[in-house]
Amino acid sequence: MSLAAAEGGWIAIAGLGPGDEALVTPEVDAALAAATDVVGYIPYVVRVAPRAGLMLHPSDNRVELDRAAHALELAAQGRRVVVVSSGDPGVFAMASALFEALEAGPVGWRDIDIRVLPGITAMLAAAARAGAPLGHDFCAINLSDNLKPWSVIEKRLRLAAEADFAMAFYNPRSASRPEGFVRTLSLLRALCGDARPILFARAVTTAQETLHIVSLGQARADMADMRTMVIVGSSRTRIIERARGPILYTPRGIPDEATG
Amino acid sequence: MSLAAAEGGWIAIAGLGPGDEALVTPEVDAALAAATDVVGYIPYVVRVAPRAGLMLHPSDNRVELDRAAHALELAAQGRRVVVVSSGDPGVFAMASALFEALEAGPVGWRDIDIRVLPGITAMLAAAARAGAPLGHDFCAINLSDNLKPWSVIEKRLRLAAEADFAMAFYNPRSASRPEGFVRTLSLLRALCGDARPILFARAVTTAQETLHIVSLGQARADMADMRTMVIVGSSRTRIIERARGPILYTPRGIPDEATG
Incomplete structure (x- = not known):
């Protein structure tokens, strides 16, 4: 009804x-x-x-x-x-x-x-603006430690990287506790390597929208605030370079030979 | 423009x-x-x-x-x-x-x-119908093995369970290869225990919509087909019983004492 x-x-x-x-x-x-x-x-x-x-x-x-x-x-x-x-x-x-x-x-x-x-939801709007980074298996993690301890966040980041999920991060960085996202980026660089692409999508679909695709090696914590959605690619996420701006996407499949 | x-x-x-x-x-x-x-x-x-x-x-x-x-x-x-x-x-x-x-x-x-x-997307429509099972950290996995080997699916299920993500499964069961979902349920019972709630949401928001919330111990592979979205709760996902029908939801926080 x-x-x-x-x-x-x-x-x-x-x-x-x-x-x-x-x-x-x-x-x-x-x-x-x-x-x-x-x-x-x-x-x-x-x-x-x-x-x-x-x-x-x-x-x-x-x-x-x-x-x-x-x-x-x-x-x-x-x-x-x-x-x-x-x-x-x-x-x-x-x-x-x-x-x-x-x-x-x-x-x-x-x-x-x-x-x-x-x-x-923000991750799907941000993904759509950048291409299709969540086109294969992925996870969504709230990086705010208001309601859960950092140890849980760190454990989940480690396991998500091992699972080779693309990762979407909500609430990446609060003004009151900016150090959490610094630790997150440092951990991700260690787990995924400096070359892995990361998307900073701020205020998507509004007049203030900004999109930045960089490598983890180039990523700085101050690229995010509480209006930013952050998406880290899986090992298979790719960038298509174009005059119109890059497209970030994750292919649909994993060939058998890629799994060792 | x-x-x-x-x-x-x-x-x-x-x-x-x-x-x-x-x-x-x-x-x-x-x-x-x-x-x-x-x-x-x-x-x-x-x-x-x-x-x-x-x-x-x-x-x-x-x-x-x-x-x-x-x-x-x-x-x-x-x-x-x-x-x-x-x-x-x-x-x-x-x-x-x-x-x-x-x-x-x-x-x-x-x-x-x-x-x-x-x-x-289907997982958010299904979650909305059942309550809010994806209200905390979660992952989305395509269970079809058309485009990736079963070994990748199994590895991701094991790591997702260890991370204690709620899990949303797309394409849980194809008519041509129904045994994959049988294996998935068996693995999830071993990893998460028989009591963990699982939602089978078929054809959500259409006239054919059906919703079933059962425990992993009660779940059978034939509860899903290609029109079914399957969501497995995390260890903290709860059911509120009501005369109007149960609500499945995951609370927003994890208290410090819960992490050991």
Whole structure:
């Protein structure tokens, strides 16, 4: 049943995509059109057009569980709530936070109609701009150590390199703890070699978009900030040089002879 | 510059999403509206509405390189070509095939305006339907052994389990070689234990959609076919039981004490 036709309160945890409004799905637009309340981090709520009958509830970063509980309370009162994330809500975003709050909260909340509406996540938008670096097996790692210890990040980087995954990194570098990404680059150089290509894709699909493809040997930590998506190629990722700018892509197959 | 305003031939490699037309981005709709030719695998081309002035070029499966070369030839002649994929074109789909053909083809092809238009890939649509199983670090693996040897798949499964990634599997089971997925399930049970949750999400967002969340111990290979997306949780993935149906999700964080 569509959200517009659903009776009573509901929550739609919706992905707004990477920034360009042409990447917002019609499903998300329809949910916003049917909503009474929009809950989310300030810069995402700003992307929602105000209208009569729509309450906007912007909140600061790092209060995800409070925001999730607020959305659940509103829906339990019969409100129609869209929780907005950038990108896809299920990838390092609000969907998991909402389910954490749901599990920890009153049992009555489990009767709420909750839906996750997918969006174009940053790694896929960045990959599309550069070519197809995630065209073969890959992994996605959140480099923020707010919610997990560095030892876990390091272990995952080592195993991902051994598996020869292309790697997509979310939240590569925070202003408060820039040293984590310095360590990440150093480790990747040791594991993958200096020649491996790395993409820095900042603010993709917005007017501020920048793309840089360099080798790991050339990569510097200050090439990334919190608006940057970083993608490291696998051993098979290639660059096609063109006057129009390089294309970064990973072929679909691995020939038998390449596996030794 | 928008594709509608671009002069001369171009190629847009576009993702149609998992099936529901409400998940096709406006960017992809605009490219289709400006196109003279649509190239792709038969069931994806069928999703494009015919109109005067639009040539449809459906082709069979497993001819991706021929299809890519055909698209490049058309664009080199000045045609405006959309190459359609389901899901996202950069994830186990046509973008890498097109760049393989570009790299192997005439140097003149490198002057063609080629863009990748992202879409909602199957793993994100399936994850959204089930909750948020990919809410923390994860990997995506193509289980088809058409283009890579089983030894590579097995190595990646072992390392992904050791890294404690959630895992999303594309092309889990082909009719011609069903034994690969039997081996995959057996290996995963040995690596992750019988209790680990696994999601079988078939034909997500279409009228034929089915979702099954079971334990690895209960999982059988015939629960998947080529229209099924399979997601295996990490060690921290949880199920919230509800009268409305279970929610499968992975919390955002790993507490320090959990890492030993």
